[in-house]
Amino acid sequence: xxxxxxxxxxxxxxxxxxxxxxxxxxxxxxxxxxxxxxxxxxxxxxxxxxxxxxxxxxxxxxxxxxxxxxxxxxxxxxxxxxxxxxxxxxxxxxxxxxxxxxxxxxxxxxxxxxxxxxxxxxxxxxxxxxxxxxxxxxxxxxxxxxxxxxxxxxxxxxxxxxxxxxxxxxxxxxxxxxxxxxxxxxxxxxxxxxxxxxxxxxxxxxxxxxxxxxxxxxxxxxxxxxxxxxxxxxxxxxxxxxxxxxxx
Amino acid sequence: xxxxxxxxxxxxxxxxxxxxxxxxxxxxxxxxxxxxxxxxxxxxxxxxxxxxxxxxxxxxxxxxxxxxxxxxxxxxxxxxxxxxxxxxxxxxxxxxxxxxxxxxxxxxxxxxxxxxxxxxxxxxxxxxxxxxxxxxxxxxxxxxxxxxxxxxxxxxxxxxxxxxxxxxxxxxxxxxxxxxxxxxxxxxxxxxxxxxxxxxxxxxxxxxxxxxxxxxxxxxxxxxxxxxxxxxxxxxxxxxxxxxxxxxxxxxxxxxxxxxxxxxxxxxxxxxxxxxxxxxxxxxxxxxxxxxxxxxxxxxxxxxxxxxxxxxxxxxxxxxxxxxxxxxxxxxxxxxxxxxxxxxxxxxxxxxxxxxxxxxxxxxxxxxxxxxxxxxxxxxxxxxxxxxxxxxxxxxxxxxxxxxxxxxxxxxxxxxxxxxxxxxxxxxxxxxxxxxxxxxxxxxxxxxxxxxxxxxxxxxxxxxxxxxxxxxxxxxxxxxxxxxxxxxxxxxxxxxx
Numbered sequence: 001x002x003x004x005x006x007x008x009x010x011x012x013x014x015x016x017x018x019x020x021x022x023x024x025x026x027x028x029x030x031x032x033x034x035x036x037x038x039x040x041x042x043x044x045x046x047x048x049x050x051x052x053x054x055x056x057x058x059x060x061x062x063x064x065x066x067x068x069x070x071x072x073x074x075x076x077x078x079x080x081x082x083x084x085x086x087x088x089x090x091x092x093x094x095x096x097x098x099x100x101x102x103x104x105x106x107x108x109x110x111x112x113x114x115x116x117x118x119x120x121x122x123x124x125x126x127x128x129x130x131x132x133x134x135x136x137x138x139x140x141x142x143x144x145x146x147x148x149x150x151x152x153x154x155x156x157x158x159x160x161x162x163x164x165x166x167x168x169x170x171x172x173x174x175x176x177x178x179x180x181x182x183x184x185x186x187x188x189x190x191x192x193x194x195x196x197x198x199x200x201x202x203x204x205x206x207x208x209x210x211x212x213x214x215x216x217x218x219x220x221x222x223x224x225x226x227x228x229x230x231x232x233x234x235x236x237x238x239x240x241x242x243x244x245x246x247x248x
Numbered sequence: 249x250x251x252x253x254x255x256x257x258x259x260x261x262x263x264x265x266x267x268x269x270x271x272x273x274x275x276x277x278x279x280x281x282x283x284x285x286x287x288x289x290x291x292x293x294x295x296x297x298x299x300x301x302x303x304x305x306x307x308x309x310x311x312x313x314x315x316x317x318x319x320x321x322x323x324x325x326x327x328x329x330x331x332x333x334x335x336x337x338x339x340x341x342x343x344x345x346x347x348x349x350x351x352x353x354x355x356x357x358x359x360x361x362x363x364x365x366x367x368x369x370x371x372x373x374x375x376x377x378x379x380x381x382x383x384x385x386x387x388x389x390x391x392x393x394x395x396x397x398x399x400x401x402x403x404x405x406x407x408x409x410x411x412x413x414x415x416x417x418x419x420x421x422x423x424x425x426x427x428x429x430x431x432x433x434x435x436x437x438x439x440x441x442x443x444x445x446x447x448x449x450x451x452x453x454x455x456x457x458x459x460x461x462x463x464x465x466x467x468x469x470x471x472x473x474x475x476x477x478x479x480x481x482x483x484x485x486x487x488x489x490x491x492x493x494x495x496x497x498x499x500x501x502x503x504x505x506x507x508x509x510x511x512x513x514x515x516x517x518x519x520x521x522x523x524x525x526x527x528x529x530x531x532x533x534x535x536x537x538x539x540x541x542x543x544x545x546x547x548x549x550x551x552x553x554x555x556x557x558x559x560x561x562x563x564x565x566x567x568x569x570x571x572x573x574x575x576x577x578x579x580x581x582x583x584x585x586x587x588x589x590x591x592x593x594x595x596x597x598x599x600x601x602x603x604x605x606x607x608x609x610x611x612x613x614x615x616x617x618x619x620x621x622x623x624x625x626x627x628x629x630x631x632x633x634x635x636x637x638x639x640x641x642x643x644x645x646x647x648x649x650x651x652x653x654x655x656x657x658x659x660x661x662x663x664x665x666x667x668x669x670x671x672x673x674x675x676x677x678x679x680x681x682x683x684x685x686x687x688x689x690x691x692x693x694x695x696x697x698x699x700x701x702x703x704x705x706x707x708x709x710x711x712x713x714x715x716x717x718x719x720x721x722x723x724x725x726x727x728x729x730x731x732x733x734x735x736x737x738x739x740x741x742x743x744x745x
Contacts, residue, residue, distance in 0.1 A: 052606040054744045071744075076609040085607065088534060090541040090599060092503070095517035102521070102530035103608045129503045131541070147607070 002061075003028040003155055003186040004049060009058035011044050011210070018044040019055065020210040026188065026203075028154075031181040033201035034190045035227070037235060041210040042190035043083065046157045049188070050080050063155055076104070079148035083159035083190075087143045089133035093124070096132065096143060097150060104151040111150065118146040121176065122169055137164040145173065155186045162196060174200050198227045206234045265371055268363070272354050272375040279353075291682040293387040299689065300391025308395060315392075315400045319409060322388055323464040326413045329384070330420020333376060334428075366490050369425075373486050376421055381414040389413055408467055415463035415482060422485035425493075432494035516541075524621075531605070531618035536625070538599035549626055552591040553634040560584035560638065577642035578652025579717055580703035583696055585635050586659035592627035593619075593667050594675045602673045602743055612740040616668060620732065623664055631660055647711070651718045655699055658721030658728075665731030666691045672739045695724055 004026040011019040019041045026032045034042045047053035049062055051071025060067050067074040087096045094115070101111035119125040122142040127135060132143065141164045148156055161177065162170045177200050181187055191197055197204045198218045204227060206214040214234040218227060281289045307313040355372045358365040389410035395401040430440050451458055459465050460474045461481075470478070520540075521533035540546050560581045596619055605615050635656050639649045667675050670688055702717050 072609045080607045090538045099530045102528050131502045
């Protein structure tokens with residue numbers, strides 16, 4: 001069953017084309033990675049799919065909801081982890097989760113139980129009562145990861161999931177994402193880190209110039225193939241190399 | 249040979265300073281032009297000039313205010329503006345980001361460029377002096393041109409006013425900067441404020457006329473010694489601040505308990521939420537926690553009210569002296585004190601952005617509703633409390649007091665509606681966006697001026713005017729409600745495109 005789909009999605013910011021007829025379909029239980037260079041349209045896609053932004057054309061569906069016509073209903077059912085978003089400066093993480101719990105109708109005791117699990121998983125229990133403005137970037141990212149999963153959403157949108165995290169926590173997050181997918185949930189990751197996409201995604205879509213230009217399953221890559229080669233070939237053309245692209 | 253080397257080094261130093269100065273000047277212009285639109289921002293000094301000149305002409309020809317009062321007002325405004333500018337500039341990258349969005353200013357680049365923090369701060373201060381002197385203080389001074397044609401001032405008076413207003417602005421910037429620099433040496437702000445207060449009180453007790461030791465004192469005719477003291481204070485404060493400022497200072501992490509919340513750490517948000525009369529209103533509770541935990545806490549709101557109360561009473565007494573008619577204190581003060589609605593709304597929206605609520609199942613209407621509730625809980629009670637103090641102080645009659653109360657609440661609701669409709673969740677944008685500022689000024693002047701004028705008429709004991717003013721207050725409240733309703737789809741559309 002399809003969890004997320006878009007058809008000919010278009011978005012422009014003035015003269016800049018962010019999305020040009022983007023069409024994709026993601027099944028329930030998939031961990032889909034949108035891989036692309038900076039400015040490829042990945043973040044715009046997430047913002048449209050979560051009802052934060054209106055497209056100029058095309059259509060989208062998330063768990064059967066139209067994010068353009070029903071932004072609130074869509075957001076009720078999904079989790080969102082933006083790339084550059086911090087928890088509210090003057091709330092402590094504990095208060096912030098209380099805040100999110102109220103907005104998402106999660107009973108207090110459930111919030112408490114899930115927060116305990118997450119603080120243990122990401123090792124930040126001692127920071128629960130520190131004002132968020134005084135947390136490091138990495139600690140703030142841990143808080144934001146927790147809020148995205150607090151209501152156990154069926155679909156989660158994540159923009160650069162491992163940003164600012166130390167290697168140990170990165171591994172824990174990757175493990176969690178795989179187990180969350182195995183539970184039948186759908187995850188849409190936007191990243192420009194090829195190794196992350198290769199390691200955790202069941203399917204990777206290469207986005208460039210606002211279009212989905214190629215799709216690959218990392219598990220189906222041959223012994224002499226790599227996602228990097230696929231990426232370079234599709235973004236830079238046949239025979240493209242990192243050196244060649246950098247030199248352009 | 250040694251002298252030539254020294255000369256070369258000196259020239260290199262000045263060349264770098266010059267480059268930084270030009271870079272910062274360009275940066276300041278682009279920042280504001282980018283925020284408010286190039287043409288709109290460029291037109292702002294002209295708008296200040298037109299508005300100021302109109303006000304000077306109107307207030308002096310109608311004898312509502314004297315030139316002396318207006319000149320004093322310009323200096324007070326310049327000082328407040330300087331304090332505010334200093335706070336934004338020197339509190340650091342995070343504070344700038346809170347106010348301006350994701351920006352990196354040249355003054356914060358010492359960690360990545362081979363330039364010392366002290367040099368960057370010094371050039372930044374010079375840039376501020378030139379920039380604000382030309383773009384803001386000059387039009388404010390030139391707005392007194394009608395007084396020259398009326399024979400009340402000379403051209404050299406206006407030139408002096410420009411110089412002393414600029415000096416006042418710089419005094420504000422350097423006072424803030426010195427205070428922040430002391431703070432980076434782990435000295436409590438309360439101790440600094442206490443020391444300053446004791447010093448000023450001591451000077452007053454000793455019979456020192458402190459006003460003469462300000463740039464305003466120079467304007468009114470200070471002695472040579474007083475002038476030297478004032479003019480020396482600005483570079484001294486700047487040097488003191490630059491020498492003391494510790495760029496590597498970082499505040500220790502604060503817990504909920506450090507933020508001034510009594511009881512169990514981490515429960516303050518929950519307590520705020522439980523106290524609210526609206527069931528499970530998370531955004532209202534968060535807004536109140538934001539204001540109470542940010543610098544100055546809820547005292548900020550009280551402070552704004554105190555300033556308006558002082559201004560209101562001052563104007564009332566001045567108007568009584570000049571016009572020989574005692575205005576109705578209820579109606580007049582009700583209208584003046586309602587202006588605090590704008591500053592209070594500013595505090596309620598200062599610490600978040602509507603975009604951040606898009607992570608949750610909330611729309612603009614939900615956020616606006618929460619802000620209105622927070623406004624009703626903070627602004628109306630505070631305003632009414634100040635109003636009660638004012639009418640007791642100024643011996644209002646019962647009828648005048650009741651009508652003034654209706655006017656006060658109605659005008660506050662109207663101002664809330666106007667502000668949300670015009671500026672959404674960023675009322676700070678009024679400051680430099682000419683079109684928005686003009687629209688806001690007009691929207692405020694249209695009801696406030698007739699009400700204040702009516703305040704004079706009411707004193708003649710005309711119940712019909714009193715009834716009309718009360719009806720006006722109710723109409724304003726309704727108009728505010730309509731504006732809020734219209735603001736919701738407007739900002740929903742703007743935030744999603």
